[in-house]
Amino acid sequence: MRVVIIGSGRLGSRLVSVFSKRGDSVLVLEQNESKFMYIEDREGVEFLVGDSTDETIIRQALKKPADVVLVATGNDYTNIMIAQKIKIIDKTIKVIMRLFDINLVAVYMELGIEVVCPTSLTIDALLKMPGIA
Amino acid sequence: MYIIIVGASKAGINLTKTLLSGGHEVTLIDQDKAKVTALAETLNETVLLGNGASAPVLKFAGANRADVVAALTGDDATNLVVCQLTKLMFMTPRTISRVSDPANEEIFQSIGVDATINSTRILNYLIEEQVQAGDVVVPLFPLKGGDVELVQVDVPKGSAIVGNKIKDLGLPEGIIIVSIYREEKTIIPKGETVFQQNDEVIAIVKKEHIDKIQQMFKGA
Numbered sequence: 001m002r003v004v005i006i007g008s009g010r011l012g013s014r015l016v017s018v019f020s021k022r023g024d025s026v027l028v029l030e031q032n033e034s035k036f037m038y039i040e041d042r043e044g045v046e047f048l049v050g051d052s053t054d055e056t057i058i059r060q061a062l063k064k065p066a067d068v069v070l071v072a073t074g075n076d077y078t079n080i081m082i083a084q085k086i087k088i089i090d091k092t093i094k095v096i097m098r099l100f101d102i103n104l105v106a107v108y109m110e111l112g113i114e115v116v117c118p119t120s121l122t123i124d125a126l127l128k129m130p131g132i133a
Numbered sequence: 134m135y136i137i138i139v140g141a142s143k144a145g146i147n148l149t150k151t152l153l154s155g156g157h158e159v160t161l162i163d164q165d166k167a168k169v170t171a172l173a174e175t176l177n178e179t180v181l182l183g184n185g186a187s188a189p190v191l192k193f194a195g196a197n198r199a200d201v202v203a204a205l206t207g208d209d210a211t212n213l214v215v216c217q218l219t220k221l222m223f224m225t226p227r228t229i230s231r232v233s234d235p236a237n238e239e240i241f242q243s244i245g246v247d248a249t250i251n252s253t254r255i256l257n258y259l260i261e262e263q264v265q266a267g268d269v270v271v272p273l274f275p276l277k278g279g280d281v282e283l284v285q286v287d288v289p290k291g292s293a294i295v296g297n298k299i300k301d302l303g304l305p306e307g308i309i310i311v312s313i314y315r316e317e318k319t320i321i322p323k324g325e326t327v328f329q330q331n332d333e334v335i336a337i338v339k340k341e342h343i344d345k346i347q348q349m350f351k352g353a
Contacts, residue, residue: 053210055236077186077210080217085240103188104214107221 004029004066006052006082007073011098013038015070020045029061052082059089071097076104083113134158137199139185139215140206141168144231148203149179160194186214188222196223204230209237216246270347273335280340283311288332289352300324307339308346 001024005015008030016039020026027046030036036047050057052073062069069086071079079097086095096114099105105115126132134157138145141163149161153176161176162185163169169182183190185206196202202219204212212230219225229248232238241249273283288295294302299310299322313320314333320326328334338346 053234053237075210077208077214081210081213081237081240084213084244088240088243101187104218107188107218110221 001025001067002064003027004061004069006030006061006069006071007079008032008035008039009072009074010038012070012072013040015072016045017041025064027061027064027066029057053078053085055085055089058082058085062086062089062093066093068094068096071095076101080104080108083108084111087113134200135195135198136160136201136203137162137185137191137194137196137219138203138205139163139212140204140231141165141172141180142205142207142231145203145205146172148205149176153179162190162194186211186218188218191215191219191223196225199223199225201225201227201229204228206231207233209233213237213241213244213246216241217244220245270338270343270350276337282338282340282343284336284338284343284346286334286336286346286350288328288330288334288350290330291352292328292330292350294328294349295330297328298324299326299328302349305342305345307342309337311335311337 003019003024003026005012005026005028008016008028012028012030013035016026016028020043021041025044027048029048029050029052031049031051033049039045048061052058071083073079073082076099079099083095083097086093096116099108099115099117100119102117102119105117105120108115136152136157136159138149138159138161141161145161149159152159159179160181161179162181162183164182164184166182169180172180181194185191196219202215202225204215206212209232212232216228216230220228227247229250230241230246232241232249232251233253235251235253238249238251270284270286273285276283310322312335313322313326315329336346
């Protein structure tokens, strides 16, 4: 599988490791080159430095057709902008983005972008914990 | 009308004041506490502290009954979310956004933002046109379609049109004198109106007539 990961922060850098270990073909796009340091497993990983909201850079990242794009910069609004720019370039591509703001999740799911929300995942996990459940 | 403005930038503050003095109801939202506190001294409950790209804040501001939402923060991505949220969640009839990076205009249009204001583009446009036009005619804004412009023309000393009535100028079709600003008053002119030195004239002009209006107004 070809995976493109946008943002190499706490989440993105881990995702790169996970998918590259699994044997997937991975490209990671990040504006701040120094953040690539966090990536532990990097065999065969392609690194692209650039502004991920820039359409030209996004196109460059998608040069090899991707099966899935994971949008994981630290800013919800930036993720929303990037995800929609990807959809404009190629509506058929599977895009999953991370959003912290629960209130935004439903809005963008309706627009055909899949969302992972750490806030709601944490709440769900907490409610299942012994002493709370 | 009820207008919500997100982002207490200079543009946001000025727009708020202009709209208030025009009798409109306005809420100005910004998340900078110091800024909001300072503004509240003069604008009172018009200013609201909060993140204008957050649904609960917009709900509190009454986004469901807003006629217009204007996103004027300096961050394009934030502005995009403000417009999209208000359109999709609160069915706002009209959204306007400031766009800093001209490359982002396409996405704003594709998600249905009604109007985008791109200061970079306007500035470039003004500078380009300024150089072409010389001193007399100042282009203010290109109207939709691009071949008609709103321009300001000042009447310089010794201009041949001083003392002339509008109707005697023989203006060609494609030049309309919209208003004259004189001694701190705006005059809506008629055919009988006589030009004076230092008048600031606003006109709608077809591009092909810019040279013509330049010639007519130029000073001695």
